[in-house]
Structures are given as C-alpha cells and as structure tokens.
Amino acid sequence: MTAGYEAVIGIECHVELRTRTKMFCGCVNEFGGEPNTKICPVCLGMPGALPVPNAAAIEHIITAGLAFGAEIPAFSKFDRKNYFYPDMPKDYQISQYDMPLTRGGAVRYWLEDGTLKECALTRIHLEEDTGKSTHAGSGDGRIAGSSYSLVDFNRAGVPLMECVSEPELHNAQEAIGYLESLRRTLLALGVSDVKMEEGSLRCDANVSIRPSGSSELGTKTEIKNMNSFRSVERAIESEIARQIEVVGGGGRVVQETRGWDEVNGVTHPMRSKEEAHDYRYFPDPDLVPLEIAHERVELLRTELPELPWQRFERYTAQYGLAPKQATQLLDNLSLATYYDRVVDASGNAQQSSNFVLGELSRLANETGVAVAESSVSPEHVAELIALVEGKRINSKIAKELLARMWSGAGSPAAIVEREGLAQTTDPAAIERFVDEVLAANEKVVADYKAGKTNVMGFLVGQVMKSSRGKADPAIVNELVRKKLT
Amino acid sequence: MRREHIEKSAAEIAAQVRSGRVSAAEIVEETLAHVDLVDGALGSYLTVLADAARAAAVRVDERVRGGEQLPLAGVPLAVKDNMCLDGTRTTCGSKILERWIAPYTATAVARMLDAGAIAIGKANCDEFAMGSSCENSALGVTRNPYDPARVPGGSSGGSAAAVAAYEAAVGLGSDTGGSIREPGAFCNLVAFKPTYGRVSRYGLIAFASSLDQIGPLTRTVEDAALAYDAMAGYDPMDATSIDRPVEATASALREDLRGLRVGIVREFDTKALGPDLDRIYRQAYGDLERLGAEVVEVSLPTAEYGVATYYLIAPAECSSNLARFDGVRYGLRVEGNDVRAMYDKTRAAGFGPEVKRRILIGTYALSSGYYDAYYVRAQKARTLIARDFAVAFEQCDLIACPAASCPAFQFGAKSDPYSMYLMDYYTIPMSLAGLPALSVPCGWTTPADGNLPMPIGLQLCTPLFGERLLLGAAHAYERATNHAGARQPVLDGVRA
Numbered sequence: 001m002t003a004g005y006e007a008v009i010g011i012e013c014h015v016e017l018r019t020r021t022k023m024f025c026g027c028v029n030e031f032g033g034e035p036n037t038k039i040c041p042v043c044l045g046m047p048g049a050l051p052v053p054n055a056a057a058i059e060h061i062i063t064a065g066l067a068f069g070a071e072i073p074a075f076s077k078f079d080r081k082n083y084f085y086p087d088m089p090k091d092y093q094i095s096q097y098d099m100p101l102t103r104g105g106a107v108r109y110w111l112e113d114g115t116l117k118e119c120a121l122t123r124i125h126l127e128e129d130t131g132k133s134t135h136a137g138s139g140d141g142r143i144a145g146s147s148y149s150l151v152d153f154n155r156a157g158v159p160l161m162e163c164v165s166e167p168e169l170h171n172a173q174e175a176i177g178y179l180e181s182l183r184r185t186l187l188a189l190g191v192s193d194v195k196m197e198e199g200s201l202r203c204d205a206n207v208s209i210r211p212s213g214s215s216e217l218g219t220k221t222e223i224k225n226m227n228s229f230r231s232v233e234r235a236i237e238s239e240i241a242r243q244i245e246v247v248g249g250g251g252r253v254v255q256e257t258r259g260w261d262e263v264n265g266v267t268h269p270m271r272s273k274e275e276a277h278d279y280r281y282f283p284d285p286d287l288v289p290l291e292i293a294h295e296r297v298e299l300l301r302t303e304l305p306e307l308p309w310q311r312f313e314r315y316t317a318q319y320g321l322a323p324k325q326a327t328q329l330l331d332n333l334s335l336a337t338y339y340d341r342v343v344d345a346s347g348n349a350q351q352s353s354n355f356v357l358g359e360l361s362r363l364a365n366e367t368g369v370a371v372a373e374s375s376v377s378p379e380h381v382a383e384l385i386a387l388v389e390g391k392r393i394n395s396k397i398a399k400e401l402l403a404r405m406w407s408g409a410g411s412p413a414a415i416v417e418r419e420g421l422a423q424t425t426d427p428a429a430i431e432r433f434v435d436e437v438l439a440a441n442e443k444v445v446a447d448y449k450a451g452k453t454n455v456m457g458f459l460v461g462q463v464m465k466s467s468r469g470k471a472d473p474a475i476v477n478e479l480v481r482k483k484l485t
Numbered sequence: 486m487r488r489e490h491i492e493k494s495a496a497e498i499a500a501q502v503r504s505g506r507v508s509a510a511e512i513v514e515e516t517l518a519h520v521d522l523v524d525g526a527l528g529s530y531l532t533v534l535a536d537a538a539r540a541a542a543v544r545v546d547e548r549v550r551g552g553e554q555l556p557l558a559g560v561p562l563a564v565k566d567n568m569c570l571d572g573t574r575t576t577c578g579s580k581i582l583e584r585w586i587a588p589y590t591a592t593a594v595a596r597m598l599d600a601g602a603i604a605i606g607k608a609n610c611d612e613f614a615m616g617s618s619c620e621n622s623a624l625g626v627t628r629n630p631y632d633p634a635r636v637p638g639g640s641s642g643g644s645a646a647a648v649a650a651y652e653a654a655v656g657l658g659s660d661t662g663g664s665i666r667e668p669g670a671f672c673n674l675v676a677f678k679p680t681y682g683r684v685s686r687y688g689l690i691a692f693a694s695s696l697d698q699i700g701p702l703t704r705t706v707e708d709a710a711l712a713y714d715a716m717a718g719y720d721p722m723d724a725t726s727i728d729r730p731v732e733a734t735a736s737a738l739r740e741d742l743r744g745l746r747v748g749i750v751r752e753f754d755t756k757a758l759g760p761d762l763d764r765i766y767r768q769a770y771g772d773l774e775r776l777g778a779e780v781v782e783v784s785l786p787t788a789e790y791g792v793a794t795y796y797l798i799a800p801a802e803c804s805s806n807l808a809r810f811d812g813v814r815y816g817l818r819v820e821g822n823d824v825r826a827m828y829d830k831t832r833a834a835g836f837g838p839e840v841k842r843r844i845l846i847g848t849y850a851l852s853s854g855y856y857d858a859y860y861v862r863a864q865k866a867r868t869l870i871a872r873d874f875a876v877a878f879e880q881c882d883l884i885a886c887p888a889a890s891c892p893a894f895q896f897g898a899k900s901d902p903y904s905m906y907l908m909d910y911y912t913i914p915m916s917l918a919g920l921p922a923l924s925v926p927c928g929w930t931t932p933a934d935g936n937l938p939m940p941i942g943l944q945l946c947t948p949l950f951g952e953r954l955l956l957g958a959a960h961a962y963e964r965a966t967n968h969a970g971a972r973q974p975v976l977d978g979v980r981a
Contacts, residue, residue, distance in 0.1 A: 091808035285695035
C-alpha cells in the first residue's frame with residue numbers, strides 16, 4: 001500500500017441458511033435441481049398467498065449472533081423492502097429494517113502469522129433470497145444484448161442471513177481473515193454450508209481510504225460481483241490502489257457501487273448514490289412481530305460448540321502448533337475433530353498434528369476418502385504415536401503401518417506384535433548387522449577411508465535393509481561411524 | 486319461475502338437504518336456473534361455476550347419505566372474486582387478472598366447501614376490493630336487486646347482490662374498511678366482519694393486509710353465524726390468524742338484550758344523515774332498549790380521523806401488495822422493449838384509475854422523507870382510535886351506529902373519489918381497531934331520486950372476539966323487528 005493512506009473496509013455478507021424448508025413456505029431448501037421445481041404459491045408470490053416464518057431459520061440467526069457475542073433483543077420484526085425486479089416474486093423482499101434479530105458482537109479472526117484480531121459487527125438480520133435470472137440470446141449470459149431472460153424461482157424464499165460488519169478492517173488480508181473466520185464459524189454452528197461457489201455465501205465490500213492517523217471516514221465505494229475469497233482479496237487491493245491514485249492525483253472518490261471485473265482485475269462503476277433505490281421499508285403486515293423468549297436464547301447459548309477462533313487459540317497457545325498447522329486443521333472441521341480425538345487418546349498434540357496433517361491427509365488425498373471417514377480410528381493413530389514415541393518402531397515402519405491401517409488392518413500394536421516389527425535397539429544385535437554389511441562392502445569402506453565420506457549413507461541404508469527396517473537408525477548411524485574410524 | 490327452495494335461509498336449506506327431503510343437486514339446479522334467468526341483468530357473478538357446482542352437489546349428496554352432518558349441506562355460495570378457488574378464474578375485478586386461474590383454494594373457501602356449501606360462482610367486486618359501489622370493477626356492472634338503477638355497494642357488491650337476489654344463500658365478502666357491511670346494508674342483508682385474525686386470509690388476494698378480513702353476507706343472522714362457525718379458526722398458513730379456540734356462535738343466538746349495555750356514539754349524530762335516517766336510527770336504538778338493553782352514550786373522539794388514517798394505511802399496504810402484478814409470472818403482460826417498459830405497460834393497461842390512485846398515494850406515504858409524517862402518524866392515529874373503543878367498551882357491551890350514511894345510490898352519483906371514501910365513515914374505525922362488526926337491516930327509506938324504498942343497515946360492534954355476543958344480539962334485534970322481510974327484490978322484471 002502506498003504510504004500515507006489507510007484503507008477502511010466493511011464487509012456485508014449474505015449467507016443462505018441450511019434449513020429443511022424455505023423461509024416462509026414448506027418448499028424444500030436445497031441447492032440446484034431442475035428450474036422451478038421447488039416452488040409453491042407462497043414462494044412464487046401468487047395472489048393471496050401468505051408467508052409463515054420458519055422458526056429454525058430464526059434460531060440459526062440467534063445462534064450465529066450468540067457465537068459472535070451479539071445482543072439478542074427481546075423484540076424483532078420483519079419489514080418489506082420494496083423494489084421491482086423480475087426474480088423477486090412479490091416485488092418486495094421480506095427483510096428486517098430497524099429491528100434486526102441481533103445487534104453488535106464481533107468476529108474474531110487471525111492472520112497468517114497467527115495474530116488474533118477482532119472486527120465488530122453492526123447487525124445480523126434475516127431475510128428471504130430471490131430467484132435467479134438467466135439472460136439468453138446475448139451469447140455470454142449477460143443482460144446487455146440479451147433477447148430474453150428466464151427466471152428460476154427454486155432459490156426464491158430460501159432463508160438468507162445478512163451479516164454487516166463495522167468498517168474495522170484495514171487491508172485485504174484482514175478482510176480475508178474476517179471472511180474465513182465467519183465462514184468457519186457458520187460451518188461449525190451448522191447454520192449454513194457457506195459455499196461461495198454455490199452462492200450460499202455472497203459478499204460485498206465497502207472500501208474507503210483516509211490519510212494515515214485520521215479518524216474520519218473517507219467517501220466509500222461498494223464493491224460487488226466478487227465470487228471467491230481470492231477475488232475479494234484482489235478486488236479490495238485493486239480498489240484501494242484506485243482510490244489512492246484518485247486522491248493522490250487531486251481527485252475525489254465518488255460514492256457509488258462498483259463491480260469487480262475478474263478478467264481485467266479492476267472495479268468499474270455500476271450505479272451512483274443518486275440512483276440509489278428508495279426501498280420504502282415498512283413493517284410487513286402479513287407477519288406478526290417476533291418476541292424472542294429469553295429461555296430459548298439461553299438454551300441456544302448452552303448448545304454453542306467450541307468456536308473456530310477458540311480452537312485456534314487452543315491449538316496454538318495450548319498445544320503449541322504453528323498457526324499454519326492450526327489453520328489447516330480448522331479448514332476442515334471433521335479433520336479437526338478427528339485430530340482432537342487423536343490428541344485425547346495420545347496426549348501428544350504435535351505428533352498428532354504431524355500424523356493427521358501429514359501421512360493421513362496424504363492418504364486421504366490419494367484415495368479420496370476423508371480421514372474421519374477412513375477405517376483408521378483415532379485410537380489406533382494414538383497407538384501408533386505411542387509405538388514411535390516409545391521407540392518400538394521407527395518412522396519408516398510407522399508409515400508402512402499407517403498404509404496398512406488405511407486398508408483396514410486395525411490395531412498397529414497388534415500388527416507389530418504379530419509380525420515382530422518392533423524396532424531393534426539392542427546394540428549387540430545391530431552390531432552384527434553392521435559387521436556383515438561392512439564385510440560385504442569392502443570397496444565402499446575403502447572409499448570412505450579414502451575420504452569419500454558421503455558413502456556413509458549407503459552403508460547405513462544397507463544395514464537398515466538387512467535388519468528389515470527394524471534397527472533403530474540412530475544406533476545404526478552411531479555404530480557405522482564408530483566402526484569406520 | 487319456481488323458487489321453491491332457494492328463497493329459504495341457508496339454515497333451512499342445509500336442514501332439508503341433511504334430512505334428505507331435497508338433494509344438493511336439486512338445490513344447485515334450481516339455483517343455476519335462477520342465475521341463468523336473472524344474472525344477465527344483475528351481474529352478480531363474473532364467472533358461474535355450473536359444472537363444478539353440479540359435481541360438488543353430487544359429492545355433498547354422497548356425504549349426506551354417508552351420514553355426515555354438514556352444517557351447510559347444499560347451501561349455494563357466492564365467492565367474491567378476490568378469493569382463490571383452485572382451477573377457477575379469479576380476477577379481483579381487474580383486467581390484470583382477467584384470465585388468471587387460481588392454482589389453489591383459499592382457506593376460508595375450502596372450509597365453507599368442506600362444511601357442505603357449493604360454490605355457484607365468483608362474484609363481482611370493485612377492482613382489488615377498492616371501492617364502495619362495485620363501479621370500480623373493470624369486468625362488469627352489478628345492479629342492486631332492490632333497485633336496478635342503483636349500486637349494490639362495494640366492494641363485495643357481487644356477493645351482496647347474489648344473496649339478495651337468491652342467487653346464493655351465503656356470500657363471502659372481504660371487508661377492509663366496510664366492504665362487507667356497506668353492500669350488506671345496501672342490499673338488505675346481514676353483513677358480518679369478524680375480528681381481524683379470526684378468519685384466515687390465506688388465498689384472499691390482499692388489498693390491505695392489516696385490515697382485510699373475510700366474512701359472510703346472508704339473509705339472516707343465523708346464517709351468518711353458521712357461515713362464521715364454518716370458516717373461523719386458526720390457519721397455520723396465515724401468520725396473522727389467531728390461534729385461540731373459536732366458540733360456536735350459532736348456539737349463542739339470543740331473543741332479547743336483557744343485561745346488556747348498548748353504547749350510542751355521541752360523535753355519530755344521526756341528525757346529520759337527514760330526517761328519514763335520523764328517525765330510522767332513533768327507532769332502532771329505541772328497539773334495542775325495548776329488547777332489554779340499557780342504552781348509554783359513549784364517545785369515540787378520534788373516530789372522525791378514521792377515514793384520513795385509513796386512506797394512508799390501506800394505500801401504503803396496497804402499494805406494496807399490488808407490486809407483484811408485474812407481468813412476469815402470471816396475469817396480464819403487455820410486452821415492452823425491456824423489462825421496465827414491460828412493467829410500465831402491463832400495469833398501465835392492467836390497473837384501473839382507483840387502483841392506480843391508491844398505489845400512488847401509498848407509494849408517496851411510504852417514501853423516504855414522508856414516511857414519518859404520513860405512515861407513522863397514521864399508525865399512531867390507528868392506535869388512538871383502537872384506544873377510544875377500549876375506553877368506550879368500559880361503559881358498554883355493544884356499540885350501535887349507522888352502517889352507512891345513505892342508502893344505495895344511483896350509478897355515477899359519487900364520481901368524486903373523496904365522496905366515495907366517505908361512504909365508509911362509520912365502518913372504518915372498527916376496521917382500524919380490528920373489531921368484529923356487522924350490519925343488520927333496520928328500516929327502509931325512499932331516496933329523493935327514486936321511488937323504491939331502499940334498505941338501511943344498523944351497525945353493531947363489540948370488543949375483540951365478541952362474535953357470540955355480536956351475532957346473539959343481532960339475532961334478537963332481527964327477530965324483534967324483521968325489517969328485511971318488508972320488501973322483496975325486483976327480480977321478475979329485470980332485463981339487461
């Protein structure tokens with residue numbers, strides 16, 4: 001970033017909630033399907049049809065609010081946001097205006113180096129999603145030049161969470177950290193699939209800049225059309241650079257909505273403030289105000305799982321994992337849960353991480369079976385760790401055993417016992433292997449003595465081979481060196 | 486023309502069908518033949534459901550033979566055309582829905598049919614229930630059966646005319662600011678708007694959601710009670726319907742008013758309505774007293790702001806409710822160069838002037854910068870009006886007042902929208918407060934511009950959920966006075 005300026009960023013996310021049915025009707029809430037097959041009079045906005053709120057969706061929002069430490073007001077209501085759009089069945093969206101389900105709270109997140117940060121939330125509210133338009137006849141699916149449009153209402157009426165942050169982020173990395181943490185948290189809470197590629201997470205960024213040290217907010221632009229975390233990162237960086245260039249060149253930033261152009265890597269104007277809609281919000285007379293029972297909120301609070309940033313702190317501060325390892329684990333909730341079980345059984349957080357993120361993850365990638373779904377139980381991994389730590393087997397044998405366990409071989413201790421795979425640590429036994437190898441490789445020994453010390457590795461390897469891998473490599477090394485000098 | 490059965494009340498028809506003395510099929514045939522004869526001139530129905538009615542009659546007769554005690558067995562029903570009935574054209578009296586076929590059935594209609602009623606047709610109404618004369622229907626003229634030169638009232642004018650003319654025994658109407666009570670008063674009927682939330686609005690095409698309420702138009706109080714008992718009660722499809730047990734009203738019909746206090750509203754001075762109506766209402770209040778009620782004066786000081794309040798809230802809600810008629814998914818579409826042009830052309834061609842006027846008023850009232858001054862203030866006024874009623878009901882059990890300020894008027898007589906809005910002066914306050922209210926015939930007056938006596942309605946109103954008392958008291962008054970029986974509708978000479 002150019003010196004002298006600080007960026008100020010706020011993020012607005014729309015997250016489709018995971019519920020059995022849609023927000024205001026009994027239609028199934030699931031992604032995809034043949035167009036217009038998951039619809040009914042209510043979500044089509046047929047004349048006379050009325051909305052009835054989905055209690056599970058309301059509880060999802062409250063749960064999310066509790067996870068972020070938000071206030072849950074005792075009273076809330078739905079409002080109508082009025083504007084005409086072909087994929088909005090009623091030409092108004094049922095949303096929440098001045099009495100959202102939650103207020104305040106904060107998302108705790110961390111950066112790549114492990115620094116924990118926090119970004120305050122303004123509010124989280126509940127609304128309904130719109131349908132989806134497809135523009136035909138223009139060749140590229142864009143509305144410009146299209147001859148007609150088709151609307152699929154399968155998505156119309158899907159419960160949608162809107163989560164608005166305060167402008168407390170200052171660069172693209174913080175924005176990504178915030179989004180990652182939000183995504184992980186909602187996943188952990190089970191309230192959404194949070195898949196950007198399926199549109200169940202969509203976000204816009206409000207970006208402004210100001211002279212470093214200033215506390216005033218500059219004029220902001222709203223960036224839309226970002227369809228991956230990577231494009232959020234690029235769009236924010238590009239927009240900050242653009243604003244600095246405008247201001248640096250003596251110009252002024254215009255308040256407007258800008259679209260992110262993924263191909264050209266720039267934002268371009270979409271509409272200015274003057275064109276902003278007057279949404280004519282008013283309380284939806286089809287829905288009665290919501291009274292949120294305190295006891296219910298407290299019950300939901302007790303049901304909160306350990307949250308990702310709490311887990312991150314546990315992994316780094318308590319377990320001593322590197323931030324990168326902790327993040328890798330948290331990127332995959334089932335893996336993290338598996339890891340926790342391995343740690344519980346082994347008592348060795350670092351080795352558990354090495355196995356889970358190392359060999360087990362490699363096997364998972366190779367076979368396409370998730371670690372948690374594999375036939376390797378966390379208890380058996382703990383057994384394996386105990387064998388390695390107790391120097392009963394070396395890491396090479398451990399790796400081989402793990403591959404066999406992946407194929408269903410069961411307890412590693414039992415295999416070691418049955419097949420006599422235990423590591424040989426008896427120096428006398430190992431010395432016999434060493435003597436044999438040195439005797440059989442006179443020329444190599446001579447080379448070593450002539451100064452070609454790099455042949456040492458070959459000799460050690462030969463000893464390991466003749467011990468069928470069971471010899472303790474540290475003792476082998478020591479003995480070979482001693483015998484050669 | 487033989488009208489052996491259909492001039493009877495719904496209660497009598499249902500009793501006869503249940504007893505097997507007459508079949509639902511016979512009732513339906515007699516009704517359809519009568520509709521065929523008179524409706525060309527009266528225009529009560531926009532759609533006559535002859536085939537469906539015959540098929541329904543067969544099913545009702547089967548159910549009766551199967552021993553089901555259907556409270557409305559074989560009762561011919563007129564359904565206001567702003568209520569959905571699966572597979573039938575449902576127009577709201579509007580060009581924008583002129584060819585729309587409803588894909589589902591409104592809860593209230595379904596409950597009536599389940600109780601044995603048979604839908605004869607979809608009845609005309611003011612476009613989207615906006616009006617007090619049926620003149621705002623884009624799809625046809627409905628005439629008052631008591632004087633074809635006059636309007637039947639509105640917006641539920643088609644249902645009212647159908648029941649008055651024996652084209653149905655029960656009419657379903659919807660009342661937002663008086664749309665059941667006023668046409669009921671104009672057509673010599675019992676016209677009942679229940680407590681807001683008592684009858685499901687699911688499938689009622691919304692005008693103003695916080696005010697709309699379905700209710701019956703009938704020739705007797707007992708019929709109104711039977712219809713209400715069949716329709717009322719919680720519906721999980723309507724979040725504003727009230728989940729609270731419904732006590733049957735048909736078993737609460739009274740013969741006197743002993744022990745009741747009836748409030749007469751000081752601000753509703755009937756002298757302002759002219760000597761004839763003043764006399765009729767004084768007579769009515771006196772009759773209530775003679776039936777044993779104690780008549781007391783009560784005050785509704787903010788009621789005079791009812792019309793102004795209503796004409797902010799109702800248009801505000803309608804401006805949003807009617808947005809969905811955009812040509813995208815159903816109803817009329819007039820193509821344009823782009824989607825905006827399509828919207829504009831569709832809505833310009835599809836909506837009539839009164840609907841457009843209210844959408845404009847409502848859009849304005851909700852606009853940023855005006856919202857607080859109009860919509861929010863109107864909501865506050867609404868609260869005050871409801872509070873006035875609560876205070877008044879500390880002194881009385883029922884309120885009695887006019888249902889309308891005049892009898893049915895001639896076509897075109899109220900061409901100024903504001904004079905039409907004032908038609909609901911006495912009915913709007915109850916709507917704003919969500920209270921149950923009805924109109925019951927209370928006398929006849931011959932308007933200066935005509936020579937046929939026209940019916941006048943007495944409005945009764947109780948606190949929320951007072952339906953048993955309301956219908957019970959109306960029954961006592963009806964039995965004691967029998968004003969409705971003084972004249973028959975003009976049917977035999979009617980020609981289009």
